[in-house]
Structure formats: C-alpha cells, structure tokens
Amino acid sequence: DGGITQSPKYLFRKEGQNVTLSCEQNLNHDAMYWYRQDPGQGLRLIYYSQIVNDFQKGDIAEGYSVSREKKESFPLTVTSAQKNPTAFYLCASSMGAGILYEQYFGPGTRLTVT
Amino acid sequence: DQQVKQNSPSLSVQEGRISILNCDYTNSMFDYFLWYKKYPAEGPTFLISISSIKDKNEDGRFTVFLNKSAKHLSLHIVPSQPGDSAVYFCAASVGNNNDMRFGAGTRLTVKP
Numbered sequence: 001d002g003g004i005t006q007s008p009k010y011l012f013r014k015e016g017q018n019v020t021l022s023c024e025q026n027l028n029h030d031a032m033y034w035y036r037q038d039p040g041q042g043l044r045l046i047y048y049s050q051i052v053n054d055f056q057k058g059d060i061a062e063g064y065s066v067s068r069e070k071k072e073s074f075p076l077t078v079t080s081a082q083k084n085p086t087a088f089y090l091c092a093s094s095m096g097a098g099i100l101y102e103q104y105f106g107p108g109t110r111l112t113v114t
Numbered sequence: 115d116q117q118v119k120q121n122s123p124s125l126s127v128q129e130g131r132i133s134i135l136n137c138d139y140t141n142s143m144f145d146y147f148l149w150y151k152k153y154p155a156e157g158p159t160f161l162i163s164i165s166s167i168k169d170k171n172e173d174g175r176f177t178v179f180l181n182k183s184a185k186h187l188s189l190h191i192v193p194s195q196p197g198d199s200a201v202y203f204c205a206a207s208v209g210n211n212n213d214m215r216f217g218a219g220t221r222l223t224v225k226p
Contacts, residue, residue: 004157033212042118042203042216043158050212058213090157098210099146105157 003027004106006091011111013085021076021109023091032074033092033103036060043090049074050097078111085113117141118206120217128225133191135220137204140185144206148214149178149189152201161202162189194224 004025013019025032031050035043045058049068063082068074074093078085090108094101119138127133137147145166150158164171164178164187171178177190191198201219 031212035216040123040218042116042120042205042218043214044216045213048212056212092157097212099148099207099212099214100210102160103214105150105159107155107157 004091004093004104006089006106006109009107009109011109013111013113015113016080017113018080019078019085019111019113021078021089021091021111023074023076023106025072025074025093025104025106027093027095027104028071029093029095029104030071031094031097031101032068033094034058034064034066034074034076035090035092037088037090037108038084046076046089048097078113085111087111116215116218117144118204118215118217120202120204120220122220123218124221124223126223126225127194129196130193133189133194133198133222133224135189135191135202135204135222137187137189137217138185139187139206139215141206141208141215142185143208144215145209146207147178147180147187148205148207149176150203150205150216152203152219158203191222194222196224196226198222199224 033048034046047066049055092103148163149161152158
C-alpha cells in the first residue's frame with residue numbers, strides 16, 4: 001500500500017525547542033516537498049528536494065532545515081529561529097521535479113508551539 | 115503577498131446542481147494551474163489542471179475554465195455529489211517551477 005506518511009499527527013513543543021517532523025514515502029519518488037499552511041492562507045513552500053543529498057529553499061525557508069539522506073525520507077526541523085512555528089505542515093512527493101509531475105501529499109502534522 | 119486568491123471560503127450547493135469554485139491570480143507569468151481537493155484528515159489530492167495555452171479542460175464531471183485576460187480560473191462540478199464535499203485549493207506556477215502558489219481554499223458542501 002504505497003503512500004506518504006507523516007508523524008505524528010499532532011505535535012506540541014515549548015518555545016525555544018527545535019522539533020523534527022517526519023515524512024516518509026514508499027512511492028519511489030525522486031522529489032519531495034514541505035509546505036506550511038496557516039489559517040486563511042494557501043500552502044507555502046518551505047523546502048524541496050529533487051534528489052537524494054540535494055535540497056533547495058522555497059518561499060519561506062528561514063527558521064527551517066531539512067536533510068535528504070535517503071530517497072524515502074525528508075525530515076523537516078523547525079528551529080527556535082522560526083518566529084511563528086505554530087502551523088499545519090504538509091509533506092509531498094512527486095515522481096520527478098517540476099509542476100508537470102503530480103504531487104502526492106501526506107495527511108499533515110499540526111504543530112503547536114507555546 | 116498572496117498571488118493566488120480564493121475569495122469564497124465556503125460554498126454550499128444542492129446535490130445534482132452545478133458547483134462553481136473561483137480563483138483569481140495576480141501574477142501574469144503564471145502559465146500552469148491546478149486544482150486540488152482535500153478531505154478532512156487527508157492530504158490534498160490532485161484533481162485537474164490547465165495550461166495557459168488552453169481556456170478549458172474537462173475531465174468527467176470536472177471542468178476548469180481559464181480566463182487569462184481577467185486572471186481568473188474556475189472549477190465547475192456538474193452534477194455535484196455529496197462525496198464532492200471537501201476543501202478545494204487552486205494553485206499556479208510559472209513554467210516548470212517547483213514553487214506552486216496556492217490559494218487559501220474553498221470548502222464545498224454538497225447537500226443531499
């Protein structure tokens with residue numbers, strides 16, 4: 001049963017702590033993405049990776065870091081430098097890089113930082 | 115700076131009638147547009163897309179219309195079914211760019 005998994009579904013952290021969100025895919029996709037959604041706004045791209053050991057900043061990368069050591073995994077770390085970390089985070093993957101490849105999304109992780 | 119806007123946060127229609135979801139954009143460089151559908155507790159799934167060289171693309175009950183001069187696209191669902199109840203996001207991109215810009219979404223409710 002192929003797909004994208006994100007864990008946990010809900011995550012709570014204290015301000016000043018780094019937190020890592022998990023994203024795993026077994027679709028054998030080359031490209032992976034992280035988006036953030038805030039109330040009343042569309043999804044915004046944080047980082048994307050077209051291939052293992054390579055990743056690029058998206059529109060709102062400040063305060064976030066990623067790694068892509070394995071094809072199936074693209075974890076996102078929300079650092080203490082991110083000013084407004086409370087949001088809904090969505091991970092996606094696609095067969096190739098670029099808009100013409102359909103992106104498949106995970107169910108998301110809702111992060112709350114207090 | 116929201117380059118893609120969905121001004122109606124919600125829409126309610128009767129089963130069997132037409133649902134029309136609207137999306138406006140400001141960046142005239144956008145040349146590829148997509149609609150995604152999202153059920154609660156699931157990630158968005160791709161629904162239909164259109165390139166700027168077309169003004170209409172149809173897939174079964176779903177049709178997307180693009181009006182480049184008005185910088186407006188719309189998604190028509192005919193006939194609407196209760197299973198279509200979901201949040202619909204429009205998205206746009208410049209060329210084959212990974213940086214899609216999404217609207218905030220419209221929640222469609224189809225009443226039986």
